[in-house]
Amino acid sequence: MPLDLTRRSFLRGTAAVALTAATGLPGRARAADDPRLAAFFEETWAEQMARSPESQTYLRWPGAGNDRWDDVSDAVADESAALVRTRLEQLRALAGSADLSPADRLNVRLYDHAARQALEDHRWRLHDYPLEHFYGRHLSFPAMLTDIQPIRNRADVDAWMARVRALPAAVDQTIAMAETRAALGAIPPKFSVLKSLGAILGTLEGAPFDGSATDSSLLADIRKDIAALDLPPAEKDTLLAAARTALAESFGPAYRRLADYVEALHGRADENDGVWKLPEGDAYYRACLKRHTTLDLSPDEVHETGLREVARIHRDMHAIMAQTGFTGSLQDFFRFLRDDPRFYLPGTPEGHDAYLAEARRVLTEVEAALDGQFGIKPKARVSVQRFDPYLEGSRAIAQYGPGTPDGSRPGIYYVNFSNMKEMPLYQLEVLAFHEAIPGHHLQISIAQELTDLPAFRRFASPTAYVEGWGLYSERLPKELGFYKDPYADFGRLSFELWRAIRLVVDTGIHARRWTREQATDYFVANSSFARETAAREVDRYIAIPGQACAYMIGMLKILDLREKARTALGGRFDIRAFHDTVLRNGAVPLAILEEIVDDWIAATKA
Structure with missing residues (x-):
């Protein structure tokens, strides 16, 4: 994020x-x-x-x-x-x-x-x-x-x-x-x-x-x-x-x-975790969902979407698990990924340096593969660095900090080394793609550099668009030949699953009165994330209600619009033109994004 x-x-x-x-x-x-x-x-x-x-x-x-x-x-x-x-x-x-x-x-x-x-x-x-x-x-x-x-x-x-x-x-x-x-x-x-x-x-x-x-x-x-x-x-x-x-x-x-x-x-x-405890708490939570998803969705609609997506991703995970030759249940595979030391670097300066070096290598490689995907590219560069240690206890496993419009500060992809068990190597690629390229750094930097737009558009950040693009950017490299290792591909799915779980857990906490423990239990039971990571994520959803729901809602909308355009245009569909259409207007609410894509489809067909 x-x-x-x-x-x-x-x-x-x-x-x-x-x-x-x-x-x-x-x-x-x-x-x-x-x-x-x-x-x-x-x-x-x-x-x-x-x-x-x-x-x-x-x-x-x-x-x-x-x-x-x-x-x-x-x-x-x-x-x-x-x-x-x-x-x-x-x-x-x-x-x-x-x-x-x-x-x-x-x-x-x-x-x-x-x-x-x-x-x-x-x-x-x-x-x-x-x-x-x-x-x-x-x-x-x-x-x-x-x-x-x-x-x-x-x-x-x-x-x-x-x-x-x-x-x-x-x-x-x-x-x-x-x-x-x-x-x-x-x-x-x-x-x-x-x-x-x-x-x-x-x-x-x-x-x-x-x-x-x-x-x-x-x-x-x-x-x-x-x-x-x-x-x-x-x-x-x-x-x-x-x-x-x-x-x-x-x-x-x-x-x-x-x-x-x-x-x-x-x-x-x-000890009450949900905003249902506040005056008009139910109305407030619905307002939070609308603010972050930019759509008028009920908590029940969001919750059911989450359950449906969790089930879909679990099916895809079973296929990859079979590809690795692993025998056992999906939960057994989750435990294997959490416990096997081959997937983790040590929490030492050498381990930290190795992680940062590999993240930089992956970003250099994916950047070189994007020529056929985007006509618009940012001038701003991105650096990869660790959070200040005093912040790590309250931060997510990673975050993107935008650069400045004048280029005096680069975009920064921050990673959290407070616990290297939360930074498995099979999730290194997907995390870098989301936070940096082709994710937040590419999208936000392009927006800042659109100097023909008024900058309330250049610096706008509706969550569903920004985070939906970030999640879409985790999937796009798969289409370009990345995630060659099946464990890395499973890591990609584990991140997509993470965002589907958020729909269930966020609404569970704030609309269905789940406790912090209930939410963490659901997270751990349905994902490969360590309990400490799951608990930290749940704590975040409690603190900023509705925000975590925007990722999956945004990605599903972008994928839906891409398929709509592909179906309407047939052989005239151009993925580079689609991406440029999505990006060249800055971050916008999802309903307006759909109108922009519809206008592009009509103009292309004309």
Whole structure:
């Protein structure tokens, strides 16, 4: 899945980031055919970006507010929602008074959809968990300072220190935001709060927070960045000392205060895992499903789709199991894959390096095989690296972090080495294909580079499209001759099964009141994943309801549209043209994607 550090701000309406257009980046072309619409998109982008310095940093926006944090107060969320309503009315008035080109009609429809989704998110904002363990704001603070904040010169270091010194107020605001929701009953389950506490305390391990001789991850990162600057040694020493003081005097006390609050919150949390426990919980969950799948599906429909897909994939797995010569049940094969040491590298620096090297090799090989599949290709490169260890306990087994539009930060495919039993070699290919090429890196980078589109489209990320493409990208290399080893092909199916299981488990937890243990038991009984991996996945679904359902729903839609086009066009069907049609408009809701493909089919037949 993509690493989206702006998600929290967007869900609370701070900047309505997904609604806006990055017009003003280098290489920007016309954002709309109608000059009034082009001006509207530029104005709304500038307006919204001004409200989110974190988004400015994330996108390396010229003149970014790298010294400040977003204001995530409920008052600002209300202001942002009011602004969205006003802008939506203005857009509808503009669109209604003009004879729009087909491209601008699509611009208007997509802006309208994003605006309405932002307002729906605002309606449910008090059901959100600001300090859940997977995407909580306590994770975005250190990630911003280490992974996102640019350190290219003395001014950047000064901005970094100003942001560190501004952290206490941002932490206090986060605590206030969490307490408002807690007072209404929106408290994550005990396990999630405990994991968040562990991540907060883990951030405080090392100098200058605990008297240790070993640097904390924050100090180590800024030390490395300052050392790389072209400055006199004495100035570097002065900057490093100032950075150390800022961390000790501002970051440390703020995070200890946050830890105290989260520890107290743990005492108020319960063991109920689903959002059914919240006021209007059933309606909220249905809203979560609609937001992430971009379709109006009931929990029962999603659950039944999951059961059906699990059964289908199990049948395909039996065929591969027979191909390997294994005798026994599918569960026996699962246990064999979990236990046989041939499928695992050691949890040592040498094992980690070997995994990273093989992932890089696989990506180089698949990239070379894509010429006949895509006319559009990204310029941005992708790197492969390990998560910072302090993050690994609360992260998925892998994640993609998008690069910047100006190319100053590459896309990054992160892998999790906290437990090498969760990183079997038979799943190495499929994981790399999903997160990097032809998955998230290819799709997201292409979208960012579509400078003839307004960037509310270039940077939009409806989950069903983005993750549906990621899952589709796991299957596509099979058609190109990858997964030659039957165990690797089984690994591909195990990932597809994983996403089918998510439909069953997510709806089971949030609509059918399954417990965490019930959900984990189902996961383990139906997959080759180790129980620890399954439990971590289940914990994620509890923290961010509905999100995990988007993968399979999105892939099934893309496959359905591909088959629809192949049937309609016959010998005129061109897979490269199909892929370009899907990708050249940026990430869009699934219903609109179907209309785009239908238009392409009609134009090809004409």
